[in-house]
Amino acid sequence: MKAIVDKERLLKVLSRIQAVADKKSSMAILSTVLVEGREEKLTFSATDLEIGYRGTLVSDIEGEGAFCLPARKFYEIVKSFPKENVVIETADGEGVVVRDLDEDLAYRLAVFPAEDFPSLPEISGEAMIDIPGETLEEMIEKTIFAASTEEARYALSGIFVTREGDDKLRMVATDGHRLSLIDREVPGVESLDLSEGVIVPRKAAQEMKRIAADEMVVRIGVRENHFLLASSEGMLMARFIEGQFPDYRAVIPQESGRVVVFDRAKLSEALKRVTLLSTEKYKVVRFEFSPGEVVLIGTGGELGEARERLTVAYEGEPFTINFNARYLLEVFNVMASEEVELDIGSERTPCRITGSKDEGFMALVMPMAL
Structure with a gap:
């Protein structure tokens, strides 16, 4: 496989990828990015088993291929790249070469087998609604600071997302000492399965905030045990925190x-x-x-x-x-x-x-x- 891709577009996707990849895990595969190339598309995936991200770029591709690269190093290589276009190609034998068109600069990277990469949920047909990126960014910013950072208080270590009435999206966070709550009218929110509320992990919420800050409009949805955020570049999938969020209404x-x-x-x-x-x-x-x-x-x-x-x-x-x-x-x-x-x-x-x-x-x- 050989793919030619614009550096800035690739860098934007890889910045999301390396933020999601688990750099501290004992499972080396979780610190990698899965690269898949076929039919003029390059797909990049990362997960820490709680959060997953999949980004897709249209690219000039010859052949097909799938392999895993170290997420952080791949990001650093592309970030420092001096040329506008990046060539990604499988090398003869083993490894992948990341180079410029003129082959003045080239990196040969060892790869992990694609089949070792954990599978991400397949998203198709789920009900999703539009929300202005500015609105989602504000809602997370005004709640995430109150979420607990203590591992023992797992159910409080995220943002509780629910509905208030038929037309308002509500986010709540608390660590037991303080609480933050915000409501915003979001057309179509009644179509999302939020009647019981879900808890989105802090790490996922932080990445959702970053994505929303770069987009005019994003799409959000719920799929079984995942909260979904779709942008112009990809899809973030966050597994709900299991546990009972406290009855926050009782303390107001x-x-x-x-x-x-x-x-x-x-x-x-x-x-x-x-x-x-x-x-x-x-x-x-x-x-x-x-x-x-x-x-x-x-x-x-x-x-x-x-x-x-x-x-x-x-x-x-x-x-x-x-x-x-x-x-x-x-x-x-x-x-x-x-x-x-x-x-x-x-x-x-x-x-x-x-x-x-x-x-x-x-x-x-x-x-x-x-």
Whole structure:
């Protein structure tokens, strides 16, 4: 087999491939990309057994072939390639040669047998719907930060995807200490099998976000135990996380507490300043509220403490409460609203964070013990 392909188009596909391939697995085949050439098409596939990606490029091909190459090295070779076109051809005997048209530069690579590569689900006829890439990117960005990174909390280590009503796509993520939720109207979402909701792994969601950022429109769908994302270049397939996502509705406060309105940028900068003395792990800040103002106090143990006073919109009784500043900052970082509203109940109920320019978005952050 001999194929000639445009470098930039190949590089774009391989960037998706190497992000999916499992570089740490004890199974060497999972760190490779399966290359298949036939009928003027080159198909590239990668998987870590939880996520799979298949990309296809139209190419000038002579003959047919299938083989596996080291995904990361193949990507690095193409990325550094000095010419516009890349030639991929099977060598006499064993291996594959990656070269330029003039044969001024050539790499001979050892290959893995194509038959050793795990099979990916065949996608055909599944119900899929269009969603603007910008919308999908926003929904993932505004939820993924709240997903758990602890291996022991497997069911919380992804984004819960479901429907809200007949026309809204909903995404929710939580690690037990904070929660993020966003709704967006997506025509046709009622045709997807999301009534019970599915959990998309963090790694898959991150790659979906990257793909969506490069596309005007993508297509999403559900197939048995996989979430699907189709773009102009290929298909991402993510196996659902098995497990029961918690009843997130039960922790959303049903009654309003003490409502405080902040300038988002000013509060964010103040939180960064008062936590300069805090430990890396815990960024505890005490909020001392009184009518029209709040004093933020960050403690650094033996290093001392930092204090800053801010003007806020609040007219209730004085009260004090502690928050993990990092959790608040991660919420503020994904919001667009200039002013944010913190609806604060007791020390044992979550604080609800919303903003007028972040319609359909809500975050919850649990206070810390005083």
